[in-house]
Amino acid sequence: MPDLADGACDVCGGALVGPYWVHERQKLVHTKCRAWESVAWPFEATLKTLRESWSAADPDGRARIAAVGLWLRQRKSRWPRDASETAVELERRIAGLGRLVRT
Numbered sequence: 001m002p003d004l005a006d007g008a009c010d011v012c013g014g015a016l017v018g019p020y021w022v023h024e025r026q027k028l029v030h031t032k033c034r035a036w037e038s039v040a041w042p043f044e045a046t047l048k049t050l051r052e053s054w055s056a057a058d059p060d061g062r063a064r065i066a067a068v069g070l071w072l073r074q075r076k077s078r079w080p081r082d083a084s085e086t087a088v089e090l091e092r093r094i095a096g097l098g099r100l101v102r103t
Helices: 044-056 059-076 083-100
Strands: 020-023 027-030
Touching: 027 083, 044 059, 044 083
Parallel strands: none
Antiparallel strands: 020 027
């Protein structure tokens, strides 16, 4: 993993604060700077994790997990349009689920 202390975005050269991705042989890129049009849908594993977490959750947790899964599946039909917003919002929504999601 690259050292973030010296990290700069490979696209804009800006400091790596906020959301970023590691890709193409450990290059670091801000989420908003990534060339999403050349990226296939990267969230199948996330959908699988949500399904597995849903199975283990109580009814309230299931409703919360299902809402995130439904939102993410809807975003897939719009890929790569709004891709960076999807990536940032997904991270926020997953964090909001806390311990409900098994990683």
